[in-house]
Amino acid sequence: MSKPPFIPRPLVRANQWTILLFTVASWFISPWLLLVPLVCNLGGLLFNFNPVIKIGRRFLKKRPSDYIPEDVTQQKFNSTIAITCLTLGLIGFTSGLTVMGYVFTIMVALASGIAILGFCIGCFLFFQINQLRYKLKKNEAKI
Numbered sequence: 001m002s003k004p005p006f007i008p009r010p011l012v013r014a015n016q017w018t019i020l021l022f023t024v025a026s027w028f029i030s031p032w033l034l035l036v037p038l039v040c041n042l043g044g045l046l047f048n049f050n051p052v053i054k055i056g057r058r059f060l061k062k063r064p065s066d067y068i069p070e071d072v073t074q075q076k077f078n079s080t081i082a083i084t085c086l087t088l089g090l091i092g093f094t095s096g097l098t099v100m101g102y103v104f105t106i107m108v109a110l111a112s113g114i115a116i117l118g119f120c121i122g123c124f125l126f127f128q129i130n131q132l133r134y135k136l137k138k139n140e141a142k143i
Contacts, residue, residue: 013116
């Protein structure tokens with residue numbers, strides 16, 4: 001039996017910091033800075049290549065398996081949420097819908113900041129969705 005795929009927690013944290021810092025910087029410098037975390041996470045989701053994680057691997061002081069593992073499936077779910085919010089934020093800012101831009105970028109900045117502090121909102125949603133699927137499947141089996 002093979003071990004499930006995982007990402008070492010420091011690499012997940014590096015990605016979360018990238019999202020947070022570039023999102024906040026986009027409010028003061030340019031909304032186009034949102035492209036950095038957007039492209040990185042899109043690359044991770046579509047091609048399993050996130051430059052932040054790839055570069056971060058070079059700075060790990062221990063073997064990847066020595067760190068707390070983060071589930072790849074869960075991280076891809078979280079990336080999907082981040083990609084959606086970053087895209088909608090960028091669309092908002094660049095199309096003159098500034099309020100829309102701020103709403104979505106504040107959401108992604110808060111989510112990444114809270115995740116850095118230890119509570120992953122995306123992970124909580126992922127768990128709740130899976131619980132709901134299980135209950136629905138269980139109820140289908142009774143019918």
